Amino acid sequence: MDTTDTMRERFARTVSRLLDDDPRLALVLADIGVDGFRAAARAHPDRVINVGIREQLMVGVGAGLALAGMRPVVHTFASFLVERPFEQVKLDFGHQGAAGVLASAGGSYDWPGGGYTHMAPGDVALLDTLDGWAVHVPGHPDEAEALLRQAAAGDGSVYVRLSAGQSNAAPLPVGGGRLVGVRQGRGGVVVAVGPMLDSALAAVEGLDVTVLYAATVRPFDGPGLRATVGAAGAPDVVLVEPYLAGTSTAAVNDALADLPHRVLGLGVARRELRRYGTVEEHLAGQGLAPASLRARVTSFLGGGRPADVVS
Template identity: 75%
Template sequence: MDTMRERFASVTSRLLDEDPRLAVVLADIGVDGFAGAARRHPERVVNVGIREQLLIGVGGGLALTGLRPIMHTFASFLVERPFEQVKLDFGHQGVGGVLVSAGGSYDWPSGGFTHMAPGDIGLLDTLDGWTVHVPGHPDEAETLLRHAAAAGDDKVYVRLSVQVNAAPRPVDGVGFRTVREGRGGVVIAVGPMLDNVLAATEGLDVTVLYATTVRPFDAAGLRAATGAADAADVVIVEPYLAGTSTRFANEALEDRPHRVLGLGVGRQELRRFGQLDEHLAAHGLDPRGLRERIAGFVPARTGQ
């Protein structure tokens, strides 16, 4: 199976052939994947070198000319380092584009903290009008990339990851999808966290929702999943900073008694490289860690 980044390069290269409005801007990351597209469309595949602020600035400039730019590099260099340019060159100027990241929270542990971005979604939450997709499988990434490329002049962030679920799920770029139904609470699994959440909640009487589009937050979907219960218990499992989406769940359920538990990446930096699975376990995002915390939070009854 190809990775999400490999699928991104192949799909976007085909989209460049199909849509003369699209352009790709790179910062020395992922250049090889676009070598063929660059030969065919040298005016619409631009590598600015290791200049991430310029990456966003060039993308904003292309958007002002009527093109739809797709900008790509590691999340820490795409959202965090050039955040002022994201805020001004897209938000302030009122233009749209697509940010496609790699690296996630700790996809490449040996790269160190400079190549980790667990706070990227939280940072974008300080801005207005961004759609955020977090696919959990390369097939889902392709669908969501196509949505993003065709999304008019919207501002879209697509967060790619090395961690993937074993099988893709149908995604539509809008709301949450019900994967399992129960009565003892609702667990929202974001993108690549789904398989671990399903393993962790096996035998628990909970509803599991799958979220690959997290902004806008599907408040209606969450309300429907909690049903007419007098009170609601909600757990959100995200592959980035713990608690990033709890505010949105609280707002969705503000008219009824509820509790929300946000699980995700901790704020304390892990200073050992390790491997991806070791980072998941250290943050309690492996099946065992999730089972302990979810079972300790939702009503203690098992499915029948």
């Protein structure tokens, strides 16, 4: 597979192919992303729908297509897909029992120059208030393609959170919804979500900790985490998420409810960084660059244990 493209570019190519292959599939846009689907719109003018800058209508049209028996894929920036039309996501999809695929772009701050209107660190937490949504957070374009294909072929409600500004160097196996073991240790468990994996691995280099990878966060793989914590004998868990800090701490606490444990949720803070900057500067400002992550992880885990003491 081509690994030089971004997740958003892979999204356009993948969905265009799926439109050719699956007559049940329909794509709904609100001006953003239209250029990537020019050829698909010419080939399938009845199933590639651009409603203009009307995000609430975009979600409503997607739900209507679902109620008519289609499988809608609805796409724009996360702030315009989840936050602005949240009432339509809640009522048009959820209340009516409709199901489809919401595929976002922009992540938490992929385009800092767009300002706070184009940032959505609270999107996953907001969807957590609704019932039945699966949430995928791929960390690489190959993972994004696999999860998009899975979502398009299914029948449930799925949110696929794509990032153009953050990506891991290599993909991992995804699609089963399970946590993937990346390395083993005895001094704690670090759960890295999506594009935070490479930074998390750099942060814990040389430390005796287990690292798990999550590209699917809802439903959260509680049994997998519980088994890992039990096997490692390490009840301290650090979550590193590319969106609002603490979004998945409740899921971890539920998984370990009858076990003594501690949880540290790292991610994007509620405070607003009011300078545009770059993605890298926002990561540093949120304490999510490797050096900052290492300091926060080792402080929580009591300084960590060097990996070279492992027998």
